[in-house]
Amino acid sequence: MKREEELWSLLREAYQMPYGGAQIALVEQVMQHADAGGHDELRLASRLFATTAYVHGGETAKSFVTFSWCRAEYDAHPERFDEQDEHMLLWHFKYMVNGLLKFPAVPLGRTYDVLDDMERRFRAGGHSLHAVYAYRYQVAAHVGDPAADDWYAKWNAAPRDGNSDCAGCDPGEKVDHLVSRGLDEEAVAMAAPVLAGRLTCVEQPQSILTSLMVPYVRTGRLSEAADAHRQAYRRLRGNLADMQSVASHIEFCARTGNETRGLEMVQRHLPWLERSPSPQAEMWFCAASALLLGRLDPALPLGPSSAGELGADLAARARDWAAKFDERNGSDAVSGRIEALLGAAPLVGHLPLSAVARRTEAAVVPPAPVEELPTDATALMDRAWQLYDEHRIDAVEAAFARFDELHPDPPAELAVRRLDGRARLTAIRDDGGAEAEALFRETAEAHRALGHDLQALAADSRGVLARRPDEEMLAELTALTERIVAHPDADADLRAEARLRAEGALMRLERPEEALAAVDAAVAERPAKAALRAELQARRARALLVLERYEDAVAAAEEALRGYAELGTPPAAGIAALIRAHALGNLERFDDATAGFDQALALAADRNYRLSALVGRARSRLAADRPDSAIDDLVEAVADHVAHGEDVPAALLRYDLATAYHQAGQSLDAAEAAESALDALDRAGAQDQADQTRYLLSRVYRELGELDLALGLLETLATNLDGYDNLPARGRMLQEAAQLLYDADRDAQAAERFAAAAEAFRAAGIIQAEMYARRLRALSLRWAGNIPAALDALAEADALARSLDGTVDESEPWLIWQRAMLDTDAARIHIGAGRLDDAATRSASAAEALRAIGSLSDALDADFLHAETLMRAGDPAGAEARLRSVLGAVPRGSQLEQNSAWMLAESLEAQGRSDEADEVRGKYLSE
Numbered sequence: 001m002k003r004e005e006e007l008w009s010l011l012r013e014a015y016q017m018p019y020g021g022a023q024i025a026l027v028e029q030v031m032q033h034a035d036a037g038g039h040d041e042l043r044l045a046s047r048l049f050a051t052t053a054y055v056h057g058g059e060t061a062k063s064f065v066t067f068s069w070c071r072a073e074y075d076a077h078p079e080r081f082d083e084q085d086e087h088m089l090l091w092h093f094k095y096m097v098n099g100l101l102k103f104p105a106v107p108l109g110r111t112y113d114v115l116d117d118m119e120r121r122f123r124a125g126g127h128s129l130h131a132v133y134a135y136r137y138q139v140a141a142h143v144g145d146p147a148a149d150d151w152y153a154k155w156n157a158a159p160r161d162g163n164s165d166c167a168g169c170d171p172g173e174k175v176d177h178l179v180s181r182g183l184d185e186e187a188v189a190m191a192a193p194v195l196a197g198r199l200t201c202v203e204q205p206q207s208i209l210t211s212l213m214v215p216y217v218r219t220g221r222l223s224e225a226a227d228a229h230r231q232a233y234r235r236l237r238g239n240l241a242d243m244q245s246v247a248s249h250i251e252f253c254a255r256t257g258n259e260t261r262g263l264e265m266v267q268r269h270l271p272w273l274e275r276s277p278s279p280q281a282e283m284w285f286c287a288a289s290a291l292l293l294g295r296l297d298p299a300l301p302l303g304p305s306s307a308g309e310l311g312a313d314l315a316a317r318a319r320d321w322a323a324k325f326d327e328r329n330g331s332d333a334v335s336g337r338i339e340a341l342l343g344a345a346p347l348v349g350h351l352p353l354s355a356v357a358r359r360t361e362a363a364v365v366p367p368a369p370v371e372e373l374p375t376d377a378t379a380l381m382d383r384a385w386q387l388y389d390e391h392r393i394d395a396v397e398a399a400f401a402r403f404d405e406l407h408p409d410p411p412a413e414l415a416v417r418r419l420d421g422r423a424r425l426t427a428i429r430d431d432g433g434a435e436a437e438a439l440f441r442e443t444a445e446a447h448r449a450l451g452h453d454l455q456a457l458a459a460d461s462r463g464v465l466a467r468r469p470d471e472e473m474l475a476e477l478t479a480l481t482e483r484i485v486a487h488p489d490a491d492a493d494l495r496a497e498a499r500l501r502a503e504g505a506l507m508r509l510e511r512p513e514e515a516l517a518a519v520d521a522a523v524a525e526r527p528a529k530a531a532l533r534a535e536l537q538a539r540r541a542r543a544l545l546v547l548e549r550y551e552d553a554v555a556a557a558e559e560a561l562r563g564y565a566e567l568g569t570p571p572a573a574g575i576a577a578l579i580r581a582h583a584l585g586n587l588e589r590f591d592d593a594t595a596g597f598d599q600a601l602a603l604a605a606d607r608n609y610r611l612s613a614l615v616g617r618a619r620s621r622l623a624a625d626r627p628d629s630a631i632d633d634l635v636e637a638v639a640d641h642v643a644h645g646e647d648v649p650a651a652l653l654r655y656d657l658a659t660a661y662h663q664a665g666q667s668l669d670a671a672e673a674a675e676s677a678l679d680a681l682d683r684a685g686a687q688d689q690a691d692q693t694r695y696l697l698s699r700v701y702r703e704l705g706e707l708d709l710a711l712g713l714l715e716t717l718a719t720n721l722d723g724y725d726n727l728p729a730r731g732r733m734l735q736e737a738a739q740l741l742y743d744a745d746r747d748a749q750a751a752e753r754f755a756a757a758a759e760a761f762r763a764a765g766i767i768q769a770e771m772y773a774r775r776l777r778a779l780s781l782r783w784a785g786n787i788p789a790a791l792d793a794l795a796e797a798d799a800l801a802r803s804l805d806g807t808v809d810e811s812e813p814w815l816i817w818q819r820a821m822l823d824t825d826a827a828r829i830h831i832g833a834g835r836l837d838d839a840a841t842r843s844a845s846a847a848e849a850l851r852a853i854g855s856l857s858d859a860l861d862a863d864f865l866h867a868e869t870l871m872r873a874g875d876p877a878g879a880e881a882r883l884r885s886v887l888g889a890v891p892r893g894s895q896l897e898q899n900s901a902w903m904l905a906e907s908l909e910a911q912g913r914s915d916e917a918d919e920v921r922g923k924y925l926s927e
Contacts, residue, residue, distance in 0.1 A: 004039050009748065009786055011046055016746035018708035019056040019239065027053050044073060044080055048088050051095065058240030058277040060099045067092050071117075090127070090163055093118035097135040101142050102278035104324040111139060122163065130158035134165065134173065141177070144333025152177055172208035175215075184215035206235040210245050213252045217347045225256075226353045230672055233265075238709065243272055243281040247288040251341065254292040257350030262292040264679065267302070283321035283334075287341045290315035294342075315342055354672060373399055377407045381414050384421060389531040390570035393428060394605070396421070416446040420459065427466050436466040454489050458498065465501050469508040477505050496527040496536065503539055507546070516543040531572070534563030538576040545583050553583035574603030578613055585616060590624035593617075611637050615653065618660065627663035634660055651680035655693050662700055670700045691720055698736075707744055711737050718756070724763075731760035735773055742776065747784035751777050751793070767804070771818045774800055775825050782829045790829045797822055813853045820849035824862045827869060836873040843869055860886050864900055871903065876910035883907065887924075901925055 011030045017023040027050045034042040047066040054063035070089055074081055081089065093114060100111040119132045137151035156174075164170055171194045178187035191212055195205060209232035216225035233249045236242040246269055253262030266289045276282035290311045298308025305313075322335035374380050384399035400421055403410075410418060423439035440463030447456035461480040467473045484490055484498040499522035506515035519539045527533055537560035544553035557580035564573035581596030597617035604610040618633035634657040641650035654677035661670035674697040681690035694713045701710035714737040721730040738753030754777035761770035778793035801819050808815055823846035830839035843866035850859035867882035883904040890897045901924030908917035 004037060004042060007033050007037075007039065007042055009784070011042070011049065012784070013748040014049065014053070016741075016744075016749055018711075019053065019058075019241065021057065024050075024053050024057050024059060024062075040077075040080060044070065044085065047073075048085060048092075051092050052088075055095045055099065056239075056241050058243070058275070060102065060241075060277050063092075063095060063099060067096055087162065090118075090121060090125070093121070094131060094135055094163075094165070097139065099278070101139060102280035104279055104321070104328040106328075108143070108328055108330075115139065127163055128159050128161040130155065130160050131163045131165065133158050134170070137177070138173070141180075142333070143329040144331045144336075148177075169207060172211050175208060175211045179211065179215050184218045187215045188212065188219060188221070206232040206242075207245065210236070210248050213248070214347065217256065217351065222348070222351055225252075226351060229253075229353060231668065234671060234675065235706070237265075237268070238712070240272055240275065241277050243269070243277055244284045247281070247284040250285070250288040250292050251344065254288070254295055255344055255347045256353075257346065257348065258353055259292065259295050261353060263296065266292055268679070279321050279324070283318050283325070283338065284341075286314040286321075287318035287338050290318060291342055291344055318342070354669075371395060371398070373402050375406055377403070377410055377414055380406070381410075381417055385417070388421065388424065389529060390567060391535075391572035391575075392570055392605070393425070397425060400425070412446075412450060416443065416450060416452070416455075419443045419446055420455075423459070423462065427462065433466060437463045440466060454484065454487050454494065457484050457487070458494065461498060461501055465505055469505055471509075474505050474509060477502060491528070492525045493527045493529050493532060496522040496525040496532060499525065500532075500536065500539065503543070507543065512543050512546040516540065516547065519543060530563060530567055531570070534560050534567065534576070535572065536560075537563060538572070538579065541576060541579040541583070545579055545586075548586070550583040550586045554580055554587070557583065569603065571603060571605035574600050574605060574609055574613075577603055578609055578616070581613070581616055581620075585620050585623070588623070590620045593620040594624070607640070611640060615656070618656065622656070622660055622663065625663075627660040630660040631657065631664065631666075647680045648684045648686065651677040651684070651686075652689060654680075655689065655696065658693070658696055658700070662696065662703075667700050667703045671697065671704060674700060687720065691717055695733075702740065707740060711740055714740070727760050727764035728766060728769075731757045731764060731766065731769060731773070734760060735769070738773070738776065738780075742780055745783070747780045748786070751780035751784060751786075751789075754780060755793075767800075768814060768818060771797065771800055771822070775818075775822050778829055779825045782832045787829070787833050791833060794826055794829050798826070816849050816853050817855060817858075820846040820853075820855075820862070821858065823849070824858070824865060827862075827865050831869060831872065836869055839869040840866060840873065856889070860890055860896060864896060864903075867900070867903060867907075871907060871910075876907035879907045880904060880911070897924065 007030050010026060014023050014026045014030065017026065027046055030042070031046045031050060034046055047070050051063045051066045051070065054060060054066065070092070074086070074089055096114050097111060097118070100106045100114065115132070115136060118135070119129065122129055122132055133151055133155040137148055137155050139145075140148035140151050152174075160170070165173065171190050175187045175191050178184075178190065191208055194208060209228040213225050213228050213232075216222070216228060229249060229252055233246070236245050236249070246265065250262050250265050250269075253259065253265065269285070270289070273282060273285070276285070293302075293307045293311030293314070296307040296311075298306060298311070300307040302310055318338050319335070322338040325334040326332050374383060380399060380403050384396055384403060387396045387399055400418065403418065407414070419439070420443045423436055423443050426439055427433075427436035440459050444456040444459035444463065447453075447459060457480055461477055461484065464473055464477045464480060481498045481502050485495045487494075490498075499518050503515045503518040503522065506512070506518060519536055523533075523536050523540070527536070537556050541553045541556035541560060544550075544556055557576045560576035561573055561580070564570060564576065577596060577600035581593050581600050584590075584596050585593035587593075594617055597613045597620065600613040601610060601617070604613055614633045614637045618630040618637070621627070621630035621633070634653055638650050638653045638657055641647075641653065654673045658670045658674035658677060661667070661673055674693050678690055678693045678697060681693060694717050698710040698713040698717075701707070701713070714733050718730050718733040718737070721727075721733060734753050734757035738750045738757055741747070741750035741753060754773045758770050758773035758777060761767075761773060774793065774797040778790050778797055781787075781790035781793055784790075801822055804815065810816075823842040827839040827843035827846065830836070830842065843862050847859050847862035847866060850856070850862060863882050863886045867879040867886070870876070870879040870882065883900050886900045887897065887904065890900060901920055905917040905920045905925070908914070908920065
């Protein structure tokens, strides 16, 4: 059986944990052992806390039991309740009224009994009835009692006191009333001063923002509505207790044209139905999800069913619960609300919820200019091939379509050229494949029938190139290339084109050195076609870029661009510009790279090249520390992928977008982008990219003050990094989690994470990191009040430090610093244990060692700690000497100066030198 002091320590640890299953499990463990040990004070404290934990952790039904126990205990033993305990019991009456309403199996009379008891106790204690009226209104509104308006008036008229809901929740509940009456402007006005203040309640600001979404839309405040949804849902999405609020956000998406986002939310939270916090929450979630699914294609597959089938099942489930509530309540108010939700009309056609959504909605592709084409068959065919040489593929297709229209039965010489064009376009559009290979085979046969042996060989080689690349394909292509090059009728252009096809195969086989040799051989043929000469340089630039010969790649790309310029800068020039820009980026010439991507964007005709240029320009701007200018490019690129249904590419770019937002100080936008990326990457099984996103998101959450979300991500990362090679990274994640907990004064939890980090660093052989983690573990246990465990942990840290004797150069600054900091923290632990002699010895040793290596700031901290130890040991004169030394070196106006001056004054008072103490206070503390 656990000792009582250990159980109190566990309960304090539970206080520090986020609401949820882990916290509930710990407090239930404390309750069990407190009951077994007969620890009355602990039994009460654990149940008072458990009631709160159950309500906010999504297990509301369990709170009824702990509340009833505490109420009975108060009536039997009121002397066991201090003022804070009594206040908490009165506060829990509100939880009970709210909770009992959510379970239709609980008779309504029981809720009224709790309300009556609540009012009796409030009157007996001389408390305001503000909270009582608020919850009488809530019950009346729930059952559809017209008296709700009267209770609302009394609620507004009664003075607030310490039992009233917080400054965010109370107006938020009034906003709900106003919205239900259609008084949207009044609702928005009531919430405005609340949102302008600082909300620190666990339910705020997400609760009031959720209430405001619909009135914001109905009053034309569309931007505010989108922001309210984005801010609130992020805070709600991880807590089962907020299931009903999540339903409101699904409804909002369904009614604002955001069905895709809403579907993601339904799919994310559907498993919650297996453990819903209450029937009421389940009912609203089912109804909102059914509304959302009803706006999708009913045949859309969703796991084992379809959108239509799942929506019908959820609607039936919602109606079934509504009927049970109506039966309990004796009215049809609940079913009326559920039917209204199931049939709710859109609020707007489409409300973009993010920059990406706005860009997707606004994207309009301008029509390409239409060229005036010749009508003569030969001239039209020649123009088509000229366009092909310049890679104007859309224009080529238009020219061939015009040829087919005007000349459906061309002579054989033109027919074979047309067939060749069809084969080449098929290879481009379909990225090769059996259809292209068959067309090239047909082309070769047609050429041979006309006696065009050389052209037939070229068609054969193109057909081989259309296959999946492998060594057999390369061997066959090489043989055909040699035959073409050796053919007596082959001119420079045909020889260069043949070698260029070999280059294409080699690049696909990831053999860039050989590809570069092939293209250099093609250049040496000195082809006559200007477009071919330019393309050869562009191909050289590509191979050089892959080979990381960036300066050479830039030079080749620039030569290609000069060649294309002589042709009027056709779209193919965009590829060369893109290669040049990427090479410049790799050379860290970011301003030049940005200008290069500008050029590539101006020339890019192909969607993929345009996307590459957008992303390249954004990354160059990010690398040049210009995140603001990178954001628009990334938004456009993400929107393009989203519009084409490409979830994974969009997710990968959302990571870059989150990085840009983060660097630009737009933390909320960064969180949204990273969260969207993480969902898609997890679904795609891309763990490395998902973990990279988790780490970025953990940093964003820290900046937003969302500590528990950040911790959850770091814990997940530590779990994912479970391989031996990942031990250093695992240790870093655990240490970062520990540091977050330590900084938040959640010291017992911090100690656990520091211990886990130390073990990971030990296994990885990173001694400095292990020393840090073991030192901080000991200190965390000291601040958690667990002095025996802190001393044990300190002994482990000391043993680790001693293990380095003789193995590391003792004069190494890092080792001196580590040992000195260990001495400093050891002094703090010894002070907590009452071992003042040990504390004095170690703090003095630390100060001397730190000064010896020039770590003056840390040395001054150690001096102050030594002075504190001397004061506690009854040596104010010794403390005075140390403190005067600190004050002579510490920066003016620093916190250490203030603390030292205050302690110096205390030491002088202890020596009977009050005038000098006042002089110190006047000099240092008067402001």
